Structures are given as C-alpha cells and as structure tokens.
Amino acid sequence: MPRYRMLYNKVGPARYISHLDLLRTFERAVRRAGLPLAFTRGFNPHPKIAFAAPLGVSIAGEAEYADLELDVLLPEDEVAWALSGKLPQGIGLIDIKTVPEQTPSLMAVVDRATYRAEAELAGRISVEELNVAVNAFLELPEIPVERKNKSGKIKKHDIRPGIFSMSGRLNNGTIIIEAELKTGSSGNVRLEEALAAFKKNSRLPVRGEFVLYRTGLYTGRNKKKKMLW
Amino acid sequence: MELLHQILPRVQKPARYTGGEWNAVNKDWDRAELKVAFGFPDVYEVGMSWLGLQIIYGIVNRRAGVLMERVFAPWPDMEEKMRENGLTLFTLESLRPVRDFDVCAFTLQYELSFSNVLNMLDLSGIPLRSEQRNEEHPLVIAGGPCAFNPEPLADFIDFFVIGEGEEAINDFLDVFLEAKRRKLSRRDFLLETAQIQGFYVPSLYHVLYRADGAVQKVFPLKEGIPEKVTKRCVRDLDRVFFPVRPVVPSTGVVHDRIMVEIMRGCTRGCRFCQAGIIYRPVREKKPDTVLKLADELVQNTGYDEISLASLSTSDYSRLQEVARSLLDKHSGCGVGVSLPSLRADNFSLELAKEVQRVRRSSLTFAPEVGTQRLRNVINKGVTGDDLLKTAGAAFRKGWQAIKLYFMIGLPTETEEDLDGIVMLAKNVLALGREAGVPRGRLRVTVSVSSFVPKAHTAFQWEPQTTQDELKKRQAYLAERLRQRGLVYNYHDPGMSFMEAVFARGDRRLGAVLLKAFELGCKFDGWSEHFHWESWREAFRLTGVDPASYAYRRFNHDDPLPWEHIDTGVSGKFLEDEHRRALAGITTGDCRTGTCPGCGLCSTLEIRPVYAGG
Structure with a gap:
C-alpha cells in the first residue's frame, strides 16, 4: 500500500495536543480531506498513521515526521493539497513524499532529536559565563536523574551518555539553550530532565519556565547523523 | 498571553x-457590534459533548456583526494557577477576558453546576449579583433545562431564556443590537426583554412568602410584564438551524462523535422525567433532513461515528430506514452509526447488531425499577419480561456485558421493589451464563441512582427519600448484589440531596449558593470535589434548612416556587398524573393516538410532528 512521509510542524495551540490525541487529529483530517486512509485488519481497525517519536505535551514541534498509508496511490501533490487545508490551527504540513514500502518505520530508525529552550533572564549574565556553565555541565562524568518506573518506584538514571551536544546563547534578555539528545526506545533523554539538571548545576538567573521546541529528528545509524526525510 | 504558556505546561x-x-470560529473582534461569551459551567470535555453548545455557537457566529466565543470551567488545578498568577477567565477563541464581552451566557444543564457559574463569574472579575453590576459589566444570562426552575439563581442572572434557544437567541440578538443603537439603559433593556416570550427577568418579579416559609406567590413588579413566562418551542425542526460545522475537539471528550438530532421530545410520559415535559411536543425530523445533515457532517468533521441523538432513539418512526441508509452511504469510509438510548426490545437489538460497526462490548438498558407495580407508578412502559427476553437474545448474539440503570427512592417504593432489582439483575446474569458467555467476560453492571423530584413533573409534589434511608437501601442492595459477574454502582446520596434542594428551590437559596461559593464549593457534580461539609456549613451560616426543600411534600393547592414558569403542560394534567401514579394506573403514549391530555398542543398552538413511514 502506498506510504507517504509527512514533514509537519505542531505549534501554537496544537502543541498542547497529546500524542494519543494527535493520531485521532490526523485521522480526522485525512477523512475531511477525502483521502482513502488505510486501516489495519482485525476486530478493531486502526488507521495506518505512524509517528517518528512522541512529542511531550506543550513542546512545540518545528520539524515532525509521520508516515501515512492510503489504500490508493495518489500523486504526492494531490495528497498534500487535500490534507494541508484540513488540519487544525497549529499543525502545518511542510512537505510530503512517497516512500518505498520496505522502508523501515520512522520509529525504528529515529534515535536523536534537537531541541531549543528559551527563557527570560532574571539577571545579568555574559556569553562567556553561559559558555562556562554549559561546558561545566557537559564535563560532568555522570548526570543522574530520578525516574519513576512503571510500578511507581523511583530509580536513578545517568542521562549524560544521551546528551550528544549542548550550547547556549543570549538574545535580548532571553537565554536560548540548544541541545541534541538521545531519543527513541532505549536511552531516551527528556529535554525537561536535561534542562532541570543543567539549571541545578549552573544556577543561571532564569525567570519563569523554559519554553520548549523540538527542532528536528534524526537517525544516527551507521555513525552518520541523517534527517529522517 | 505569555503568562498562559508559562502556566499550561x-x-x-x-x-x-x-x-x-477544527471549525472553531475566530471572528474579527473589532468588527463585531455584539460579543457573547458562552460559558459552560463544567470542564471542557463535558461542555464540548453537549450538542446545544454547537447549535448556539453556530447560530450566533453565522450572523454578521456578532460573535460568540467559548469558555469552560477551569479544572481546579488550572484555577489555582490562574488565581496565583492573576490571570482572569478567558475565552478559547481570542484568549480575551470574559469581562470584555457584552454578554456572558451560561447553560444550566445540571443543578450541581450552579456553584461553577458563580466561580466562573468570580474568575472573570465580574460581580456575582445582578444588582452589583452596571452597564460596564457584561450582561449575564442563562438557559437550559435548569432554567425551568430559575429561582435559586435569580440573584445572579440578569435574565433566563426558558425553553429552546434556536429562535429565542436571534430575538435576543435583535433586541440587544437595537438597544445598543438606541443607547438604552440596562434597566430599560431588561424591561423590553421581559416582554418577549420565553424571557424571564427575575429582578422584575417579587416573591411573597407564607408564614411557614413556603412561597406564596411570584408576581411581576410592573404592568406589562407577563405573570407567566411561557417556554419557547421550535415548530419546524426540519427548517431550524442545525450546525453542520461543529467544533471538533483536538482532545478526547465524553461524546466524541457526530451527533445528528433526529427528534426532539419524547412521548412516553415517564412521571419522574423532566425532559419528557419540557421538550414537548415530540418533533421528528424527516429522514431526508437527517441524511443530508449527516452527509455534510461527515465531510466537515472527519469523525468516524454518527450518533442518532434524541431522548428515545428507538421511538423515531423511521429509525431503521435512516440507520441503514447512513450505513450504506458511509460505512465504506469507515464511518459507523451508533444508537444511544435504545429501548429494551428485540427490534432495537436487531438494529444495533446490524448497524454498529465497532461492536460495543456492552449494551445499556434502563428498566428503572424492579417490579411491575412500581413501573406502573412511574409509567415506564417496558416490562421485566421484555427486558429478560432482550437480554437473553443479546447474550446469544454475542454481547458479553449488559448495563442496567435503576432508580431508588421513588414514591411508594418498598423492600419488595428493591428485591425486584436484585432478582432482575441476577436473572439477567443467569441468562448470560445460559447463553454460554465465558465466566470471566460476563458482566452485568447495576447502576443505581436516587430519585430527585423535579419541577414541572408529576412527582414535583413528592418529597425526596431521606439520605439516611437512601443509604440503607443502597446497603441493602449492595449486600444482595455481591456475586461474581455483578458490578454494583450507586450515587452519593449527599449529591442527590443537593440536586433535590436546588431542583425545587426558591430565591432564598441564592444566599446559600453565594456562601457555598465563598467556602470553596465548585464542581459539585464530581464526587471528588463535592464537599457536603462545606454545603452544610453554608446552610448553617445562612440559616436555611435544606431539608425543607428536599423533603417537603407539597399539596396540590400549594403554590410552587416555579409556577410562574410555564412549560405549556397544564397543572391539572400533572395533578392527575400524580394521582394516577399513586393509584398505579398507567397513562398511554401520546404517539399511539390516544391523547393523554397534557394541554400543551392547545396552549402553545402546536402539534406533535412524526416523520411517518
């Protein structure tokens, strides 16, 4: 069955749509677009829409990916045209292309994501001081965070191996942190955890909370960082 | 709204x-002469499941020069953050403060949402009591089923709309726009509004009380204001506006599907049921209308399910034909049909089996009570045999779970009636076993609510059974419904008590409501947020005895606090129904052609409408 890879963003009010609700949101948009969505067989059929990696509620996604299967092969342009006008506010289709049927699923290949976090500065800080703080953080041999497991027990995890890079800059009273973190089924690092650990370690003068963006999703298989596109 | 984005995560x-x-309407604020905030006094998921909101939203927003935006009661975690950060209540469309609107309109679907109305006004920075507000504040109005006894909210609401809103809301918009152009004072505007059918301005009415505390009389303070406010009622349901571009929530809500109203009103005449009175007469839509609406709705929403909504879907004359046509047309794109509020009969069962694409594992029936005697008292036209036959057939057709709705505390109820509930539940369970439903899967859920006497019904004169007694009866059932495969649910009697107090309350409850709000009462319909102790304190501090409302037995010649609200059904008919109930005499279905004589058709000059076939 023809498979289409979508590149989209999820910003504005849509960043508060949960992962579970997002599937339904796309399903309804596809139906409104009049496209022949493919369903799984079986007792309770599910639409064949598969996302690369769940995005936490309230994180804006600037370059997200999902695969969509249709029952009928249609030109990419036609699918894009039909779908783009039918998405709710804040979800924007950026591009769409067909992918060969044997292409591995997005979820199987994605293993890293880039993020940006922005917050208001509450005091003075120089670029040099910020760089020192970031480097000191990255030089930590391990960064333990506490996570609850499924049975509610608190366990310690070292997230340092999952932090591939991090940098900071300043812009008009705003502090901007960019990071590349491990994502996917093993060794996943949540941006919130990394930021909390960084804040604790560096004691930067930040007012309020960081506003979070996921800026890209990549695969690092075969030692080479590559876009999922 | 940066603050909002700090709070929301x-x-x-x-x-x-x-x-x-999807389909939310963002109109240009500066080009709207009149701005209405529609307040649903419960959480988003509940409010967005209510069809009436979509209807009113559609009617207002399709008019040029006016706009309507939505606002729901923030859940307590959000409220806490809003108050902490000084964020006032805002609408979802433009994120503007509710107090910037000209009108704030509430719907009253449930008595236990009244405290949320006050809390939402407070969160908006709008003075709660009508007399504290002036031209600078939004007009605060309300409608919905609970407006049929508006008195407990009389201190807070500038006017109530009694009855169906489709036409009334346009009348209101006309009058308001005209008043704005003529620069009428609020008082003069209200005087004009009070003369339109269905509009009740409580500040223009005075209440006299008797020495024993009961209401003596509610009467207009000025000439030209009607003594009785008669409900609004749409004549032609095929022509009246129905929203084909409803807002499609992005997050899961309670009823997350297309709702096509196929019929309004119900002919069955269950004596406890308020909806059965206030939505009279029955009006069925033509099959063509339903099919056309459904087509557009499927295209415009992308939902995968069409629900044929009404008070009693099995009664719709052309149900089978409509359900089949919908299925033929839409099942190819994976869109199913669902039939809520089915009657326990074979026809309904066959149809449910035929049309429901995603087979629900459970079926729901409402036998209401456990014995035929009591079923005659309440005029519920289903027999225990019907139910057992249908339940047996359902299990044989593959359903594994059945839900049964009952009500306890009804007038004349005895232990025998409770035993009847137990027996019925066990018999249904036994049928499941006989039909070979696997033991682990077989489930009969018995949901038991407590009777609340409602204004304008044949039981409006009846007291509610006391909380202590209800608790005893609940315990009696709990003891006897302990068996593998049986699940027993019941309602908090404290919540049912509060519902009864407000359902038959008068204006003096305004002070209690205000006090309860000050003590932090909100979301009273949610058991985790219902605080009986706070309510008790509110009653104590205001010197109002709640039992005198819930447990009062009115005589037929006693004045009733809601008598100035006219549903079109005659008081004489309700009295007769009440007498017949106590004598165990049933009354026929209006649909069968023998007119039960409720008087509505002549009073409102209207007729029931059937789709024929």
Whole structure:
C-alpha cells in the first residue's frame, strides 16, 4: 500500500495536543480531506498513521515526521493539497513524499532529536559565563536523574551518555539553550530532565519556565547523523 | 498571553484551555457590534459533548456583526494557577477576558453546576449579583433545562431564556443590537426583554412568602410584564438551524462523535422525567433532513461515528430506514452509526447488531425499577419480561456485558421493589451464563441512582427519600448484589440531596449558593470535589434548612416556587398524573393516538410532528 512521509510542524495551540490525541487529529483530517486512509485488519481497525517519536505535551514541534498509508496511490501533490487545508490551527504540513514500502518505520530508525529552550533572564549574565556553565555541565562524568518506573518506584538514571551536544546563547534578555539528545526506545533523554539538571548545576538567573521546541529528528545509524526525510 | 504558556505546561490536559480546534470560529473582534461569551459551567470535555453548545455557537457566529466565543470551567488545578498568577477567565477563541464581552451566557444543564457559574463569574472579575453590576459589566444570562426552575439563581442572572434557544437567541440578538443603537439603559433593556416570550427577568418579579416559609406567590413588579413566562418551542425542526460545522475537539471528550438530532421530545410520559415535559411536543425530523445533515457532517468533521441523538432513539418512526441508509452511504469510509438510548426490545437489538460497526462490548438498558407495580407508578412502559427476553437474545448474539440503570427512592417504593432489582439483575446474569458467555467476560453492571423530584413533573409534589434511608437501601442492595459477574454502582446520596434542594428551590437559596461559593464549593457534580461539609456549613451560616426543600411534600393547592414558569403542560394534567401514579394506573403514549391530555398542543398552538413511514 502506498506510504507517504509527512514533514509537519505542531505549534501554537496544537502543541498542547497529546500524542494519543494527535493520531485521532490526523485521522480526522485525512477523512475531511477525502483521502482513502488505510486501516489495519482485525476486530478493531486502526488507521495506518505512524509517528517518528512522541512529542511531550506543550513542546512545540518545528520539524515532525509521520508516515501515512492510503489504500490508493495518489500523486504526492494531490495528497498534500487535500490534507494541508484540513488540519487544525497549529499543525502545518511542510512537505510530503512517497516512500518505498520496505522502508523501515520512522520509529525504528529515529534515535536523536534537537531541541531549543528559551527563557527570560532574571539577571545579568555574559556569553562567556553561559559558555562556562554549559561546558561545566557537559564535563560532568555522570548526570543522574530520578525516574519513576512503571510500578511507581523511583530509580536513578545517568542521562549524560544521551546528551550528544549542548550550547547556549543570549538574545535580548532571553537565554536560548540548544541541545541534541538521545531519543527513541532505549536511552531516551527528556529535554525537561536535561534542562532541570543543567539549571541545578549552573544556577543561571532564569525567570519563569523554559519554553520548549523540538527542532528536528534524526537517525544516527551507521555513525552518520541523517534527517529522517 | 505569555503568562498562559508559562502556566499550561503545569496543568493537566492543557488542550482544554487553548482552543484552535477544527471549525472553531475566530471572528474579527473589532468588527463585531455584539460579543457573547458562552460559558459552560463544567470542564471542557463535558461542555464540548453537549450538542446545544454547537447549535448556539453556530447560530450566533453565522450572523454578521456578532460573535460568540467559548469558555469552560477551569479544572481546579488550572484555577489555582490562574488565581496565583492573576490571570482572569478567558475565552478559547481570542484568549480575551470574559469581562470584555457584552454578554456572558451560561447553560444550566445540571443543578450541581450552579456553584461553577458563580466561580466562573468570580474568575472573570465580574460581580456575582445582578444588582452589583452596571452597564460596564457584561450582561449575564442563562438557559437550559435548569432554567425551568430559575429561582435559586435569580440573584445572579440578569435574565433566563426558558425553553429552546434556536429562535429565542436571534430575538435576543435583535433586541440587544437595537438597544445598543438606541443607547438604552440596562434597566430599560431588561424591561423590553421581559416582554418577549420565553424571557424571564427575575429582578422584575417579587416573591411573597407564607408564614411557614413556603412561597406564596411570584408576581411581576410592573404592568406589562407577563405573570407567566411561557417556554419557547421550535415548530419546524426540519427548517431550524442545525450546525453542520461543529467544533471538533483536538482532545478526547465524553461524546466524541457526530451527533445528528433526529427528534426532539419524547412521548412516553415517564412521571419522574423532566425532559419528557419540557421538550414537548415530540418533533421528528424527516429522514431526508437527517441524511443530508449527516452527509455534510461527515465531510466537515472527519469523525468516524454518527450518533442518532434524541431522548428515545428507538421511538423515531423511521429509525431503521435512516440507520441503514447512513450505513450504506458511509460505512465504506469507515464511518459507523451508533444508537444511544435504545429501548429494551428485540427490534432495537436487531438494529444495533446490524448497524454498529465497532461492536460495543456492552449494551445499556434502563428498566428503572424492579417490579411491575412500581413501573406502573412511574409509567415506564417496558416490562421485566421484555427486558429478560432482550437480554437473553443479546447474550446469544454475542454481547458479553449488559448495563442496567435503576432508580431508588421513588414514591411508594418498598423492600419488595428493591428485591425486584436484585432478582432482575441476577436473572439477567443467569441468562448470560445460559447463553454460554465465558465466566470471566460476563458482566452485568447495576447502576443505581436516587430519585430527585423535579419541577414541572408529576412527582414535583413528592418529597425526596431521606439520605439516611437512601443509604440503607443502597446497603441493602449492595449486600444482595455481591456475586461474581455483578458490578454494583450507586450515587452519593449527599449529591442527590443537593440536586433535590436546588431542583425545587426558591430565591432564598441564592444566599446559600453565594456562601457555598465563598467556602470553596465548585464542581459539585464530581464526587471528588463535592464537599457536603462545606454545603452544610453554608446552610448553617445562612440559616436555611435544606431539608425543607428536599423533603417537603407539597399539596396540590400549594403554590410552587416555579409556577410562574410555564412549560405549556397544564397543572391539572400533572395533578392527575400524580394521582394516577399513586393509584398505579398507567397513562398511554401520546404517539399511539390516544391523547393523554397534557394541554400543551392547545396552549402553545402546536402539534406533535412524526416523520411517518
């Protein structure tokens, strides 16, 4: 069955749509677009829409990916045209292309994501001081965070191996942190955890909370960082 | 609204507060002469499941020069953050403060949402009592089923709309726009509004009380204001506006599907049921209308399910034909049909089996009571045999779970009636076993609510059974319904008590409501937020005895606090129905051609409408 890879963003009010609700949101948009969505067989059929990696509620996604299967092969342009006008506010289709049927699923290949976090500065800080703080953080041999497991027990995890890079800059009273973190089924690092650990370690003068963006999703298989596109 | 984005990541289900859903309407604020905020006094998921909101939203927003935006009661975690950060209540479309609107309109679907109305006004920075507000504040109005006894909210609401809103809301918009152009004072505007059918301005009415505390009389303070406010009622349901571009929530809500109203009103005449009175007469839509609406709705929403909504879907004359046509047309794209509020009969069962694409594992029936005697008292036209036959057939057709709705505390109820509930539940369970439903899967859920006497019904004169007695009866059932495969649910009697107090309350409850709000009461319909102790304190501090409302037995010649609200059904008919109930005499279905004589058709000059076939 023809498979289409979508590149989209999820910003504005849509960043508060949960992962579970997002599937339904796309399903309804596809139906409104009049496209022949493919369903799984079986007792309770599910639409064949598969996302690369769940995005936490309230994180804006600037370059997200999902695969969509249709029952009928249609030109990419036609699918894009039909779908783009039918998405709710804040979800924007950026591009769409067909992918060969044997292409591995997005979820199987994605293993890293880039993020940006922005917050208001509450005091003075120089670029040099910020760089020192970031480097000191990255030089930590391990960064333990506490996570609850499924049975509610608190366990310690070292997230340092999952932090591939991090940098900071300043812009008009705003502090901007960019990071590349491990994502996917093993060794996943949540941006919130990394930021909390960084804040604790560096004691930067930040007012309020960081506003979070996921800026890209990549695969690092075969030692080479590559876009999922 | 940067502040909002600081708060939202910290609350549960932030999508409740952000808007941006498909089909949400964002009109130009500066080009609207009249702006209405529609307030639903419960959480987003409940409010967005209510068809009436979509209807009213559609009617207002399709008019040029006016706009309507939505606002729901923030869940307590959000409220806490809003108050902490000084964020006032805002609408979902433009994120503007509710107090910037000209009108704030509430719907009253449930008595236990009244405290949320006050809390929402307070969160908006709008003075609660009508007399504290002036031209600078939004007009605060309300409608919905609970407006049929508006008195407990009389201190807070500038006017109530009694009855169906489709036409009334346009009348209101006309009058308001005209008043704005003529620069009428609020008082003069209200005087004009009070003369339109269905509009009740409580400040223009005075209440006299008797020495024993009961209401003596409610009467207009000025000439030209009607003594009785008669409900609004749509004549032609095929022609009246129905929303084909409803807002499609981006987050899961309670009823997350297309709702096509196929019929309004119900002919069965269950004596406890208020909806059965206030939505009279029955009006069925033509099959063509339903099919056309459904077509557009499927295209415009993308939902995968069409629900044929009404008070009693099995009664719709052309149900089978409509359900089949919908299925033929839409099942190819994976769109199913669902039939809510089915009657326990074979026809309904066959149809449910035929049309429901995604087979629900459970079927729901409402035998209401356990014995035929009591079923005659309440005029519920289903027999225990019907139910057992249908349940047996359902299990044989593959359903594994059945839900049964009952009510306890009804007038004349005895232990025998409770035993009847137990027996019925066990018999249904036994049928499941006989039909070979696997033991682990077989489930009969018995949901038991407590009778609440409602204004304008044949049981409006009856007292509610006391909380202590209800608790005893609940315990009696609990003891006897302990068996593998049986699940027993019941309602908090304290909540049912409060519902009864407000359902038959008068204006003096305004002070109690205000006190309860000050003590932090909100979301009273949610058991985790219902605080009986706070309510008790509110009654104590205001010197009002709640039992005198819930447990009062009115005589037929006693004045009733809601008598100035006219449903079109005659008082004489309700009295007769009440007498017949106590004598165990049933009354026929209006649909069968023998007119039960409720008097509505002549009073409102209207007729029931059937789709024929």
